Amino acid sequence: MAESSSREMYNVLLLGLCFMLVFTAFQTGSLIQKNVMSSIHEEDPSYASDGLISLSVIYAVFAVANWFAPSMVTFLSPRLSMILSAITYNVFIAQFLYPTNIGLYSASAVVGIGAAVIWTAQGTFLTQNSTMVTMSRNSGIFWAMMQLSLIWGNIFVYFEFDNEERIDKKTRNTVYGVMAIIGILGNILMIFFRKAAHIIEDDKKPPFVKGIVDSFKLLTTRRMMLLSSTFIYTGLELSFFSGVYSACIGFTKAFGKDSKKYVPISGIAIGVGEVASGFAFSILEKYTAKMGRAKIVGLGLVAHVGALIIALINLPFDSPFKDTTSAALIPSNIFLALFGSFLLGFGDGCFNTQVYSLIGVLHKENTAPAFGLFKFMQSVAAAAAFYYSSQLMLPYQLAILAVFLLVGTVTFIVVARNADSRGETFVGVSLS
Template sequence: MATLRKIREIYRRVRRKYNPQSHQYEPIPGETSPSANQTFSSTSPSTSGSFVTAREDISPQSLLSIHQVDSLSSTLSSSSDPLIPRIRSSNMDKHFFNILILGFSFLLLFTAFQTGGMIQETVVKGVNQEYAKQWNGHSWSGYTSLSIVYLVFSIANWIAPSIVAIFGPKTSMIMAAVIYCLYIGSFLYPLWWTLSAASAVLGLGAAVIWTAQGNLLTLNSNQSTIGRNSGVFWALFQGSLIFGNIFVSFQFKGIDIIDEKTRQTTYSGLLGAGIAGTILMFMLRSYPASETNEKPVGPVQALYDSFTLFRTKAMVLMFFTFAYTGIAQSFITGVYVNSIGFTKAIGENRKTFVGVAGCLIGIGETIGGGIFGIFGKKTAKLGRDPIVFFGLILHIAAYAGVFINLPFNANLGDTDESSIIPTSLPLALVCSFLLGLGDACMNTQIYSQIGSFYESNSAPAFAIFKFVQSLFSSLFFFFTSEITLNIQIYIMVGTAILGSITFFIVEQAARRKSRSADITPSIAGDDVKDGITNPAYVKDTIGQSTTTLVVP
């Protein structure tokens, strides 16, 4: 109600021409007072004081969302009225607070999971020796564990929107975070069956937490802030790789086989970070449905929406982009860093450099996310596709470096085989940074694209993204112990090029559609013929947006 009162005050003021010299509101010749139920549309001002044009073609019962309030405030920002900056600031601050809490909670939680996942194959080598008698000859593979996680993750993405619809994004996220903590705890005293069960259950938790995260990111963003918020979240989230791997590099220093004491100390520290991140999630603020563009749906409808959206043209094209991010994620966070640790030519402290490489990946991810967050408005002018193509160039350069620098069998275990050139630790670390920076370029723009295209239907859209991504992560982890490093690089280069091309096609199609259509964004105004429920996002970036406002 407070927001509505402020909007009424804005309306009363901007219907008169504000004179900053006299600090008075001067009547506009020929203007009449509006009726209480009249509908208005804000447009870019053509003359000072002429900010609002009356319209009567939209029902006064239409909902007023915080996104529309933010858009109106942005349109009126050229006014010298002293009230308007305060309105815009008060609306944005509480939503940006949620983005920060979301980012910091994921930083802590994924300091546990991402770091634990990176070192898992290295740690499991020691676990297999330690538990050889108890497991009666059975052995465990870190790649198998992650393959199970991502396989269940991909399947569970179809029911995750229904779970989020039942419990809400905040509660769903907290429940999933508890599962992450249980998974990390399973490595303190590992049993073969507990590792298997924990991996499967974590897949369900991952589907829920990422669907809820995408939903919360969209609910707390609008067309002008989605790029910034995606970048800020990504920078904070990937900071987990920096802190976690600094910790690991000290823990593993001078150690060839990870013993029980080192493993328990490492995973106890990671578990503590995960618990702290879970507790921080309780600080997330919830808002009434009337303050969002997201329409509440039931669990059955959420499942139906997911299947419907998956068959649309845009999603079919984006399938290849999503698939590449899944393959790249597996290689970057699982295969590559362990390959460094398995390459004997790097030296006796090669296990230490598993953590250093992971840290540099995190620095690249954080710098990329930070650039797109801090300079979000400037990068938005470039468009999303140039940033994705820049990420493609970085990744191809990194893959070329890995191809010539590491033995082709380095992903399979300790090796003293030679590579195409003498193995160079500095080159391996530079490639780590390039992989992280390129990954940030691609993922932040995918988040921004989904948040823009599917503003009113974000949970199913993010669930589909994570379904495809996690499915290909699972497949890649499953086959990574069967195919050598060079074959993996061929696969990644091919899918990277294909995924970048399809991303470009979707972006260009949306731009053409928005330029040829006279679109007024509204809460219920979904156009799902091609899968894009909010194709008007481009108009916001080129200063042509028209936002419907109902004054009660």
């Protein structure tokens, strides 16, 4: 039993480390993508790639590929699926060393497929290495370690691009070269995953199409239909904190003429919030276990309501689009804005750790279709949000988020408490 426990903890820690490295590379590369593309275009006018189109391609392919990902994970095993999928992230980063229009969009499509597989495999692997007692703790540990990538990456960007009006080729190649090495290291470390002690390999693999059929069947269940609003909200808020909020800070000239220097600092604040929530639900396991999943998601609701209010009153309504000198409802305050960044990260951690945990215990015997559906709905919502965020003024974006935040929180609490009342998901209490 002790050996089993230590092996599973080893896998959880290694999983967090590998994803931290792979996503330090990917998230850092994505963060600076728009500025980098602008600099490349100045040097080579034929390079006319668009960052929003790239993101749309990633999430559109991601959404479609989620229907096939469960079957791929079943056939290849979670370990091999993650190894192969991580390669696609490294391809995406490496193409910036030799930028071409077709290279970016091709790599975006490839990483969309890889994203669907790696996240389905990650959820399955995490569940295999957890019990009903340890699922919430392990989700917190993984989430905190993975989100450290936001901190390291943004610190690197802040110092590397400090006071740079244009990112020259040498700087670009240095940054993306370092990111590629970090991503490859995370990829290589995945080789050292160990099989969970209580998992017995079955030589008889189910038909490939069964994974797709299982996903469709699961989608029609009452429980999954209720959770779908929560899944959708995680996609909407993912797009907001990763693509809109920090950009709004950078465009708000009331923060100073060099307001763009606060963009990576906002990213760091988001990362600190993510890590704080993840570690809180793992290190303080006994206390959070008493709270239960419903109350933790309720805490996420409070954090995100606070963040949305801060965004509404502290940022100009036209700040998602361009540099603006427009006044906000109150005098714009950078410290309040960065506190909003922290709340966005903290709330995101509350929602995602508990969604992973709930799916893991409700569908422990057949996790791949459940995690596939989660990522499908999340990615469709993110793709939609990336589109409307370029069209709608800030108050309208916040209104959409507020509606899904409230509905998603209520439906999650209904499912979690329903399951708890039936003895399916007791947190922190051994069911054996």
